Amino acid sequence: MVRFDRYMLSQLLWLFGFFALVLVAVFWINRAVQLFDRLIGDGQTALVFLEFSALGLPRLVTTVLPIATFAAAIYVTNRLNNESELTVMMSTGSSPWRLARPVAVFGLISATMISVLSHVLVPLASGQLSERELEISRNVTSQLLTEGAFLTPTEGVTLYTRSIREDGVLLDVFLADRRTPNERMIYTGTEAYLLRSGDTTSLIMVDGLAQRFTPSNNRLSTGKFQDYSFDITSLMTSNKVVKPSIEYLVSTQLLRDWAGIAAQFNTTPGVVAEELHARIARGVFCLVTALIGFATLLVGGYSRFGVWREIVIAFLILVALDGMRSSLSGPVIEDARLWPILYLPSLIGAVIVGALLFVAAGAHGVWRRIRRATP
Structure with missing residues (x-):
């Protein structure tokens, strides 16, 4: 079983890397065209264009990773279903809960990646990008x-x-x-x-x-x-200084004294709390994203007509949860004590995953009892 975990995890990571690379390339080309016209049109060199592109990549990758995680979980689960590998594993006694373990490990790896980006790389790159934009604007x-x-x-x-x-x-x-x-x-x-x-x-x-x-x-x-x-x-129409923003602070700087940080940046403690916990919740939601893709297709099982219905259902669940995440930022900004509600979409997603795995485990148990009763 450990060998199957490694096999499934390797498939998930390989497809995750492929989808992430393709999506980053697509999104980067779309943004690079506008950036190229703005910088080269203003007399900048290709090196400046490459520098600005590199500084914008961490935020772009943060946007792409959850999509790549969901796509990899869907693709690998569907392929294992079509090739009856999951069916063979369940017939040997492996429950859906047990089969979800490599997907959970994959989700944790993806969540770690997006956490490193959100907590460290994105703030540092955003601050550096603002400083470079100011330097360019001052270059007469x-x-x-x-x-x-x-x-x-x-x-x-x-x-x-x-x-x-x-x-x-x-x-x-x-x-x-x-x-x-x-x-x-x-x-x-x-x-x-x-x-x-x-x-x-x-x-x-x-x-x-x-x-x-x-x-x-x-x-x-x-x-x-x-x-x-x-x-x-x-x-000359350039700004004189880079406007301070809590978006440029790494998360370790946001852990304490929200009131002091809010006073320093002329904002409210709710904004500081929302910024910090939104970064943490982003990584947790990435884990839930992988499990939702796996659990939804596992309930659907194998079908010669395809699994498009299950894929659409999983996608709609994610869209609903992601929309909920956006609507919860406002109350936290108003009152910093409400920061736990930012984790509500991930909690609801975990409950949905548990319910789907419970249904799949129930169907698996019924199938095993029928098999045992068959002479």
């Missing part, structure tokens, strides 16, 4: 300029640069300012530099030409300059 060259393209950082202003040297010098710069009514200004320069002094950012243009056009009288005035400073501080 990346935010405002892209080689060989006309950009409009704000209404009425157009910027163009032919190329950017490795030392940050802008070559052949064009700037059009149409923000002043009844006046159009155009500046061109062979070189330009971006200088930051405190909260002020200036574009220093060298060896260029300034042109002013007044539409009211159709007058065009031109003048050459050796150097000209253009204040572009108003064009």
Whole structure:
């Protein structure tokens, strides 16, 4: 029997890895397209795109793991049913409760993975991602300029640069300012530099030409300059600091003094309690997810018409329980003492699993008595 446990657990883990890889790839490609357009369009390199993708992976994997756990439990149970392996094991005296043991171990492994992600990796990666986004937004060259393209950082202003040297010098710069009514200004320069002094950012243009056009009288005035400073501080729209959030704290920092943490982050103790226990409940629910998939198909047994009905039932049970999880966050945020209700969906799921295994065990006992009574 121990050999069968290892065999079934290996099948579950192999299929779990396969489904997780496929789902992560699908979800990542969907998000990567938008991220690629935003970063590369702003002048960032492919390395920055890869860094942002890596920092977003822990949260993405956390979303995918429960789905992969459910899919693996459904697939393996259905295959073992179709190949009569579960039937053979039950005919030798193994009860459904005993057969659920490798599935429970598999659920614990999946729950451990999602717990490590939720408690440690996701908060750290989210905090690092916010800091990198702030650094990118403060990079004036990346935010405002892209080689060989006309950009409009704000209404009425157009910027163009032919190329950017490795030392940050802008070559052949064009700037059009149409923000002043009844006046159009155009500046061109062979070189330009971006200088930051405190909260002020200036574009220093060298060896260029300034042109002013007044539409009211159709007058065009031109003048050459050796150097000209253009204040572009108003064009910068980036945030100054990363906003503190309890989402960036690992769970060990949320275990004590909820009132103190709430005061530090300008929130309520209920928000802190909900954040901590939602992470724990996420791992517990992953264990229940695996057992629901196994128990539902085990009750259905083998059918030459397939097990789509049982799969749909198991899926609807999970959707209902997951919807319940979302609705329970509000009361906990209002009152931190209500945090135990966050585990109610997992408890209900465990009761459902127990009921399904009890039904399967009853049917198995009846089948064994009939077999013994048969001459």
